[in-house]
Amino acid sequence: MKKEKFFFDANLLRYERIEESLKSKFVRFFSVVSAVLTTALLLTVFLHKYLPSPQEKSLLSEIDVMEVEYQRLVDEMERMEKVLGNVQKRDSYTYRSLFGLDPIDNNVWRGGIGGHNEYENFEQYKKVGETIIETQKRLRRLKHALVIQSKSLDTIMNYAKKEEKFLASRPSIKPVRSDKLAKGVNFLSGFGYRIHPIFKVKKMHYGIDFTAPKGTAIQATGSGRVVKATRNAGFGNHIVIDHGFGYQTIYAHLSKINIRQGDQVVRGQLIGTVGSSGISTAPHCHYEVHVNGKPVNPISYCLDGLSVQEYKELVTLAGQVVQSLD
Numbered sequence: 001m002k003k004e005k006f007f008f009d010a011n012l013l014r015y016e017r018i019e020e021s022l023k024s025k026f027v028r029f030f031s032v033v034s035a036v037l038t039t040a041l042l043l044t045v046f047l048h049k050y051l052p053s054p055q056e057k058s059l060l061s062e063i064d065v066m067e068v069e070y071q072r073l074v075d076e077m078e079r080m081e082k083v084l085g086n087v088q089k090r091d092s093y094t095y096r097s098l099f100g101l102d103p104i105d106n107n108v109w110r111g112g113i114g115g116h117n118e119y120e121n122f123e124q125y126k127k128v129g130e131t132i133i134e135t136q137k138r139l140r141r142l143k144h145a146l147v148i149q150s151k152s153l154d155t156i157m158n159y160a161k162k163e164e165k166f167l168a169s170r171p172s173i174k175p176v177r178s179d180k181l182a183k184g185v186n187f188l189s190g191f192g193y194r195i196h197p198i199f200k201v202k203k204m205h206y207g208i209d210f211t212a213p214k215g216t217a218i219q220a221t222g223s224g225r226v227v228k229a230t231r232n233a234g235f236g237n238h239i240v241i242d243h244g245f246g247y248q249t250i251y252a253h254l255s256k257i258n259i260r261q262g263d264q265v266v267r268g269q270l271i272g273t274v275g276s277s278g279i280s281t282a283p284h285c286h287y288e289v290h291v292n293g294k295p296v297n298p299i300s301y302c303l304d305g306l307s308v309q310e311y312k313e314l315v316t317l318a319g320q321v322v323q324s325l326d
C-alpha cells in the first residue's frame with residue numbers, strides 16, 4: 001500500500017496531502033532499481049568467485065580423475081622402464097656377448113632429451129609444468145631406448161641367422177653312416193704321411209679313409225652346393241661340396257653318385273655309395289675337408305654321435321695306420 005505524505009497548513013489549520021512531482025518519482029524509482037541491480041551484481045560476482053558453478057564442479061571432478069589417471073600412467077611408465085632395463089642387461093651381457101658383440105654404450109641408450117625450447121610452453125604452468133616436462137623427458141628416453149633395443153635385436157637376429165647357416169653348413173659328421181666304432185672299423189687311414197697302397201712310397205694323405213662294404217650310403221657332412229660330381233683316374237667317382245664360409249669336402253672312390261653338379265644338399269643327405277673306383281685297393285670312402293683351399297685333418301670335423309671315448313679311439317685309429325687305401 002502506497003504511503004501518502006501530508007503537511008500541516010497553519011493558515012487553514014488542517015493537514016494537506018503532499019503531491020509528489022513526476023521527477024521525484026522517477027529519481028526514486030531509478031534509485032531503487034540501481035540499488036537492486038548493484039546488489040545483484042555484487043552477489044553474482046561473489047558467488048562466481050567463491051562458489052563453483054555446476055560446470056566448474058564437473059570440471060573439477062574431471063581434473064581429480066585425470067590426476068589419479070596421470071599418476072597411474074607415470075607408475076606404469078616406471079614399470080616399463082624397469083622391464084626395459086632388464087631387457088637391456090640381457091641384450092648387453094647375454095645375447096650380444098653370444099655373438100662376440102660389444103655391449104651398447106650407456107650414452108647411446110640414454111640419447112638426448114630434446115632442446116630446451118621444446119618444453120618452454122609448459123614452464124608457464126607453475127603447478128603442473130614441471131611434472132609435465134619431467135614426464136615428457138622420461139617418455140622420450142623410453143621411446144629412444146626402445147628404438148635402440150629394436151635395432152640391437154635386428155643386429156643380433158642377423159648374426160644368429162648367419163650363425164645358424166654356418167652351423168648347418170660346417171662339415172661336422174662322418175661321411176659314412178654305418179662307420180660306427182661299435183660296428184668295428186677294421187681299417188681306417190688318417191690324415192698325414194702314409195705309405196701309398198699302390199706306389200708303396202711315403203706320401204701325404206690329405207684325408208681319412210672310411211672302410212665300409214660296397215654300396216654303403218655316403219652322406220653330405222654339411223649343407224652346401226655340389227660343385228663337382230664326376231669321375232677321374234685317381235679319385236674315380238667323386239663329389240666335391242662347397243659349404244660356404246671357406247669349407248669344401250671331397251668324397252672319393254664311390255661306386256655310385258646319387259646327386260648332380262649344382263645340386264643343393266643338406267647335412268645327412270645321401271649323395272652316393274661306397275666303392276673302390278679310381279686308384280684304390282678296397283671299398284672305402286676317401287674323405288677330405290678343405291678350409292680356405294687347404295686340406296685339414298677331417299678328424300676334427302667328425303663329431304657326430306660319438307662319445308668322448310669313441311672320438312678318442314677314432315683319433316687314435318686314424319693316427320696309427322701306416323698305409324692308406326689310396
Ligand SMILES: [Zn+2]
Binds near residue numbers: 207209286
Ligand atoms: Zn685316402
